[in-house]
Amino acid sequence: MNLPTLNDNGGADGAGDAPGTKPKVCCLLRTKTAFGSYMLETDADDDGAGGPSWQDGNSTTAVFWCLKTMDTCGPDDDFAHAKSCRPGRECFRSDDE
Secondary structure, three states, X not given: OOOOXXXXXXXXXXXXXXXXXXXXXXXXXEXXXXXXXXXXXXXXXXXXXXXXXXXXXXXXXXXXXXXXXOEOEOOOOOEOOOOXXXXXXXXXXXXXX
């Protein structure tokens, strides 16, 4: 199993996320944090500031799982995590597939 690695910007290597945008994660990735963060993001204040994005994978308490395997590992036997379930991973699926 491979653990997610971080680049100098704190993001996953090869992710290529532009600053200020949500990272693109696999549509089969889930976490309980996703539901809490979703409420914070949609209930943004007047200044447009919402809560942190769960797709960043920066939570120290979040537990991630894959909907395909219903386990903490994906179909490729690597850990399911927001920093590793990104484009380029063999089992990655985008929202529009």
